Amino acid sequence: MADKMTISTRGKLMPASPIRKLVPYADAAKSRGIKVYHLNIGQPDIETPAEMLAAYRNLDLKVIAYGPSGGRYDYIRALAGYYRKRGIEIEPADILVTTGGSEALLFVYQAICDPGDEIIIPEPFYTNYAGFAVITGIKIVPVTAKAEDGFALPSRTEFEAKITTRTRAILFSNPGNPTGVVYTRDEMEMLRRLAIDHNLYLIADEVYREFIYDKEVEHRSVMNLSGIEDRAILVDSVSKRYSACGARVGCIVTRNRKLTATTLKFGQARLCPPTVDQIAACAALEAPDSYFAEVREEYRQRRDLMCKALADMPGVICRKPMGAFYTVVKLPVEDAEKFTIFMLEDFNQNNETVMVAPAAGFYATPGAGKNEVRIAYVLNTGDLARAMEMLKQGLVAYQAKQA
Numbered sequence: 001m002a003d004k005m006t007i008s009t010r011g012k013l014m015p016a017s018p019i020r021k022l023v024p025y026a027d028a029a030k031s032r033g034i035k036v037y038h039l040n041i042g043q044p045d046i047e048t049p050a051e052m053l054a055a056y057r058n059l060d061l062k063v064i065a066y067g068p069s070g071g072r073y074d075y076i077r078a079l080a081g082y083y084r085k086r087g088i089e090i091e092p093a094d095i096l097v098t099t100g101g102s103e104a105l106l107f108v109y110q111a112i113c114d115p116g117d118e119i120i121i122p123e124p125f126y127t128n129y130a131g132f133a134v135i136t137g138i139k140i141v142p143v144t145a146k147a148e149d150g151f152a153l154p155s156r157t158e159f160e161a162k163i164t165t166r167t168r169a170i171l172f173s174n175p176g177n178p179t180g181v182v183y184t185r186d187e188m189e190m191l192r193r194l195a196i197d198h199n200l201y202l203i204a205d206e207v208y209r210e211f212i213y214d215k216e217v218e219h220r221s222v223m224n225l226s227g228i229e230d231r232a233i234l235v236d237s238v239s240k241r242y243s244a245c246g247a248r249v250g251c252i253v254t255r256n257r258k259l260t261a262t263t264l265k266f267g268q269a270r271l272c273p274p275t276v277d278q279i280a281a282c283a284a285l286e287a288p289d290s291y292f293a294e295v296r297e298e299y300r301q302r303r304d305l306m307c308k309a310l311a312d313m314p315g316v317i318c319r320k321p322m323g324a325f326y327t328v329v330k331l332p333v334e335d336a337e338k339f340t341i342f343m344l345e346d347f348n349q350n351n352e353t354v355m356v357a358p359a360a361g362f363y364a365t366p367g368a369g370k371n372e373v374r375i376a377y378v379l380n381t382g383d384l385a386r387a388m389e390m391l392k393q394g395l396v397a398y399q400a401k402q403a
């Protein structure tokens, strides 16, 4: 009799996190007494705002009840105020609160695509975009951006070459994970025109909005592109903004009411986003602007330190990232995964080593990004300087071994 207890094709196709794939090597190094500096994950070490932490501490509820499926009304109203302060004029009715930006992406995929439909994404991209595509049966179609160009948006022609009758949307993160790119006025205008000319949605993942480090660099929200009010979809999250990744609160913002009504039905099926975390996220909105100013200054110092150190490593290509807290760099190695494993298995300096994330996992094109790694500058400047020194020495040792 045929075995009915099988694992679904979707289950088999679902990619394991490429960021976590090499964790067993790091664990093995740690069990040998080696300290690992983690530049491979996007877990910020910055403190969550005091206002948010206080809300958790002072929670005064007798029952942790379900809330509205689209999010708590007090939170939604306050959130609309946050966007207004950032120059994004939207109504509370344009917001649907989700369980993290992750659920926002899943809801959006499901609301605008049928299985087999396509979403175009500039690569390298946030890996879970591909995971959510497997869950929903959607095809991700990559358009490749290049390290040498600072991961600027590929040309209109390159996008148009990928548009088919199944294309429903263009999705991008801005500021970008893993590249740190922040799209210019011209790049945003190109995306706007593409959306109009080819009748597509434009989905902007702006979870790193607050993380931009130079005065001359301006963040341009998809919600402020004119003439695409019904096409623009913003995905957002408190995870990075308030260094509150465990709070699991995100949202979808769109002026397309039909779309919000649809995502609300998905929201109803999972009942509600977390009640307690929304209360805390609402309190986080009271954090003063000085909170962001301090966080930005901290990351700016880290970025500058990292760029300076990378510029000093022969054969390494890194354009200065403008936002988020990542960069993708080209290394003078053939296979960045092998180099990453070498750093964990064979290399140490005074029983310390460093872990980066091989960038191939951020590409959908097979073989792309093989000699690149993503570095997350989520360590304090002292530790980051030490990690950069080890990366430099590690490259020298690896090249000597290869020779």
Ligand SMILES: Cc1ncc(COP(=O)(O)O)c(C=O)c1O
Binding pocket: 042, 099, 100, 101, 102, 103, 126, 173, 177, 205, 207, 236, 237, 238, 239, 245, 248, 249, 250
């Ligand atoms: C670009 C991007 N979008 C979405 C997410 C997911 O955010 P959340 O923790 O809100 O699910 C992340 C998390 O790293 C991210 O980097």
